Amino acid sequence: MGTYSEPLRTQSLGLYVHVPLCDGKCRYCGFYSEPAANHDLDRLVSALISELDRYPADTPVQTVYLGGGSPTSLPVGSLARLLEAVASRWPGAREFTVECNPGQTDARILTVLRRFGVNRLSFGVQSFHAQELLLLGRRHTADDAVSAIRLAQESGFENIGLDLIFAIPGSTPDAWHQNLHRAVALNVQHISAYSLTVEPGTPLLQAVQAGELDAIDEDTDRAMYEMAIDCLASAGFVQYEISNFAREGFACLHNQGYWDNRSYIGIGPSASSYDGGSRTTNIADIRQYVRRIEAGQSPADESERLNDEDRVCQTAVLNLRTRKGVDLAAFQATTGADFAEVFASPLERHRRLGLLEIEGGRVRLAREALGIADSVLCDFSSF
Numbered sequence: 001m002g003t004y005s006e007p008l009r010t011q012s013l014g015l016y017v018h019v020p021l022c023d024g025k026c027r028y029c030g031f032y033s034e035p036a037a038n039h040d041l042d043r044l045v046s047a048l049i050s051e052l053d054r055y056p057a058d059t060p061v062q063t064v065y066l067g068g069g070s071p072t073s074l075p076v077g078s079l080a081r082l083l084e085a086v087a088s089r090w091p092g093a094r095e096f097t098v099e100c101n102p103g104q105t106d107a108r109i110l111t112v113l114r115r116f117g118v119n120r121l122s123f124g125v126q127s128f129h130a131q132e133l134l135l136l137g138r139r140h141t142a143d144d145a146v147s148a149i150r151l152a153q154e155s156g157f158e159n160i161g162l163d164l165i166f167a168i169p170g171s172t173p174d175a176w177h178q179n180l181h182r183a184v185a186l187n188v189q190h191i192s193a194y195s196l197t198v199e200p201g202t203p204l205l206q207a208v209q210a211g212e213l214d215a216i217d218e219d220t221d222r223a224m225y226e227m228a229i230d231c232l233a234s235a236g237f238v239q240y241e242i243s244n245f246a247r248e249g250f251a252c253l254h255n256q257g258y259w260d261n262r263s264y265i266g267i268g269p270s271a272s273s274y275d276g277g278s279r280t281t282n283i284a285d286i287r288q289y290v291r292r293i294e295a296g297q298s299p300a301d302e303s304e305r306l307n308d309e310d311r312v313c314q315t316a317v318l319n320l321r322t323r324k325g326v327d328l329a330a331f332q333a334t335t336g337a338d339f340a341e342v343f344a345s346p347l348e349r350h351r352r353l354g355l356l357e358i359e360g361g362r363v364r365l366a367r368e369a370l371g372i373a374d375s376v377l378c379d380f381s382s383f
């Protein structure tokens with residue numbers, strides 16, 4: 001049995017199962033992932049299930065998120081085995097999300113997802129423009145995304161989200177507006193909108209550095225973000241986090257757990273777990289991960305013990321990302337710190353600038369701060 005500290009026994013937990021497989025590498029991706037074709041996938045799934053077995057059946061898992069990479073890169077039989085292992089251990093989980101690659105999601109996969117209780121799908125659409133998908137190195141088309149989402153809806157899924165990326169080199173506010181409209185027209189319940197980050201070591205960065213692509217300037221990036229907020233609000237979506245928008249009642253419960261800084265279990269290569277006091281990260285190498293699990297060893301590669309200041313700051317920054325912000329009483333109860341006292345100086349400065357609102361026992365980013373959130377949040381990352 002693995003070890004876990006007391007908070008895992010007493011809290012409601014999120015379970016994240018990481019499947020770092022992709023059928024190729026997107027040009028902007030800085031995450032660890034490997035081509036599915038290079039691995040014995042049945043062995044990987046057995047290792048994932050063995051790692052799940054390290055947690056007792058009474059571990060209070062409330063939400064499950066199977067992400068990647070692309071979990072849909074698994075052969076359908078292996079995917080079914082993994083889903084069954086999760087569903088049989090935690091049949092009472094309220095939300096069970098699977099990330100779906102639009103180019104890989106067919107009727108067989110959707111049937112398997114439904115059979116094992118998956119009740120939320122998240123599609124990595126990114127754009128509906130062929131040129132942008134090409135530039136990002138995605139291996140699906142806009143038509144693939146539309147067909148996959150329609151098929152999922154016809155299969156009975158009633159909680160579907162999609163991810164979009166803006167500020168793609170060469171993009172324009174008009175092109176972004178069209179993406180937002182096409183996303184809304186698909187009648188999904190959840191839309192995430194992320195500004196493209198040009199990560200170190202990626203082909204995209206090389207292309208920008210070589211002058212082959214022009215990165216979008218900061219003002220246009222900001223204008224595109226503001227457009228997303230306005231456009232999605234007028235379509236009836238509620239913004240509940242800096243980058244996340246949902247129909248009423250469809251905010252992602254699993255991700256809300258991260259922003260509340262609640263504990264979570266991460267299973268799989270490169271996955272992290274957080275028990276309220278320490279963060280542990282598994283080795284980012286599929287082969288070594290499988291070998292360690294098969295040898296009965298821990299897959300953990302790093303463990304970081306958070307001190308009180310780390311925990312207080314982390315909770316503040318994560319809470320402030322949400323539109324409900326920091327609940328001052330809950331903050332004191334979970335961290336033992338008085339938010340207004342600990343962060344008196346940045347709180348006052350940003351309040352005077354109109355970037356923070358204090359109301360009803362809560363502190364939250366003002367609408368004007370959303371486009372420059374990072375510059376506000378960094379003042380709460382230490383004290």
Ligand code: SF4
Binds near residue numbers: 031069
């Ligand atoms: S599908 Fe996701 S994890 Fe895989 S390469 Fe693309 S961005 Fe990275």
